[in-house]
Amino acid sequence: MTDSAQADEALVEGVRRFVEREILGKVQALESSETYPSHLIAALAEMGLFGAAVPAEYGGLAINVPTYARVMEELAYGWTALNCYLNSHFSASSIIARYGTDAQKARYLPRMAKGELRVAIALTEPAGGSDLQAIRTRATRSDDGQWHLKGNKIYITNGGSSGAVVVLTRTGEGKKGFSLFMVEKGLPGFSVGGRAKTIAHRQVDVTELIFDSVQLSDNELLGGVAGDGLQQMLDAIETGRIAMGATAVGLARSALKSALDYAAQRETFGQPIGQHQAIQGLLADMGSKTLAARALVQEAAQVKARGGRADMVAGMAKLFAGEVCAEVALNCVRIHGGSGYVSDFPAERYYREAPYFVLVEGSNEIQKTIIARRLLSGDGQAVGL
Numbered sequence: 570m571t572d573s574a575q576a577d578e579a580l581v582e583g584v585r586r587f588v589e590r591e592i593l594g595k596v597q598a599l600e601s602s603e604t605y606p607s608h609l610i611a612a613l614a615e616m617g618l619f620g621a622a623v624p625a626e627y628g629g630l631a632i633n634v635p636t637y638a639r640v641m642e643e644l645a646y647g648w649t650a651l652n653c654y655l656n657s658h659f660s661a662s663s664i665i666a667r668y669g670t671d672a673q674k675a676r677y678l679p680r681m682a683k684g685e686l687r688v689a690i691a692l693t694e695p696a697g698g699s700d701l702q703a704i705r706t707r708a709t710r711s712d713d714g715q716w717h718l719k720g721n722k723i724y725i726t727n728g729g730s731s732g733a734v735v736v737l738t739r740t741g742e743g744k745k746g747f748s749l750f751m752v753e754k755g756l757p758g759f760s761v762g763g764r765a766k767t768i769a770h771r772q773v774d775v776t777e778l779i780f781d782s783v784q785l786s787d788n789e790l791l792g793g794v795a796g797d798g799l800q801q802m803l804d805a806i807e808t809g810r811i812a813m814g815a816t817a818v819g820l821a822r823s824a825l826k827s828a829l830d831y832a833a834q835r836e837t838f839g840q841p842i843g844q845h846q847a848i849q850g851l852l853a854d855m856g857s858k859t860l861a862a863r864a865l866v867q868e869a870a871q872v873k874a875r876g877g878r879a880d881m882v883a884g885m886a887k888l889f890a891g892e893v894c895a896e897v898a899l900n901c902v903r904i905h906g907g908s909g910y911v912s913d914f915p916a917e918r919y920y921r922e923a924p925y926f927v928l929v930e931g932s933n934e935i936q937k938t939i940i941a942r943r944l945l946s947g948d949g950q951a952v953g954l
């Protein structure tokens with residue numbers, strides 16, 4: 570095994586041990602308390618995970634996409650809220666590492682690697698979530714070369730707790746009319762609006778962000794040139810979707826484990842329910858589909874790591890793993906009977922968390938559109954389809 574493969578294994582193993590020690594057995598209490606888990610965020614920083622996409626020269630781990638997917642799966646096996654603290658930060662740091670100017674990398678990446686500066690991603694607006702062409706936030710350049718950012722973003726994960734946000738904004742028209750700005754908190758005109766009350770992950774702040782003529786310069790325009798924002802973001806979103814798929818696999822694994830435990834100890838008609846053929850059928854489907862989802866996520870991660878366009882496979886990974894997760898979570902409730910519907914058991918938590926993977930990072934309907942378009946244009950051949 571190479572040194573870097575050994576480092577990857579050690580990282581995944583370290584995350585697995587962290588989950589065993591700090592999350593399993595405590596997650597129900599953590600979830601019901603609805604308090605911000607600062608100690609867990611500090612632990613994620615301690616493991617270097619906020620630097621997962623940051624090159625070593627800026628103090629990061631620069632792990633490859635398959636390893637990142639494995640890390641996300643292990644965290645989600647414990648509690649998917651943890652993944653919500655990491656995923657947009659990973660996307661933001663990978664955008665800066667790949668497209669940022671040298672000055673931007675030096676300014677942001679060392680603090681991001683340590684988790685001192687945590688960064689959110691703001692795309693969605695009241696007028697556009699799936700339809701990013703419809704966004705109305707706009708940065709206008711004045712004669713003195715300053716940019717003025719105006720608009721509202723909604724449903725922004727870590728919108729309140731992050732120190733900065735990568736904002737997708739209009740700077741022109743058409744597909745080349747988008748740019749990304751790094752907007753740090755504390756700038757005049759930048760404020761955090763209302764916090765959404767979500768079905769699950771209540772410990773993660775999902776907020777509105779308001780930009781009221783926030784003054785920025787080319788120093789905050791990622792890459793230093795306007796017009797490439799959509800392409801920069803879509804590149805990062807491919808990894809984000811693979812990571813969402815991996816997170817869905819972790820949750821499905823956890824739901825399967827709970828279902829197996831319950832099926833072994835709950836007795837009806839004189840035997841454990843795991844001996845009833847109907848329950849066995851559910852368990853067999855849950856295990857098979859979870860493993861298939863993991864294989865697809867890892868396949869997509871390998872394609873993304875090789876470079877080039879990966880939207881089709883990233884979409885497949887997110888779509889399939891998200892749908893499997895939703896099905897497995899429902900079947901976990903089913904196997905628990907009435908106990909699946911009450912908060913004494915984790916089944917109801919899985920059921921509340923699972924829809925996240927159907928909706929966010931591009932809804933699954935949007936993934937189907939992307940996948941079909943790529944298949945129709947012959948891209949399936951690249952992965953042997």
Ligand SMILES: Cc1cc2nc3c(=O)[nH]c(=O)nc-3n(C[C@H](O)[C@H](O)[C@H](O)COP(=O)(O)OP(=O)(O)OC[C@H]3O[C@@H](n4cnc5c(N)ncnc54)[C@H](O)[C@@H]3O)c2cc1C
Pocket residue numbers: 657689690691692693697698699700723724725726727767775928929930931932933934935938
């Ligand atoms: C908890 C949470 C956290 C989030 N975090 C972030 C974040 O950090 N940053 C961020 O920018 N956004 C974030 N979002 C927003 C999220 O990405 C969007 O909600 C999502 O992309 C869907 O967009 P929408 O809500 O506008 O739905 P819409 O686009 O209005 O879609 C509504 C329905 O129509 C379907 N639909 C839309 N267009 C089509 C089409 N062409 N074909 C078929 N079906 C279609 C959708 O699949 C969906 O079922 C978050 C959302 C939530 C709930």
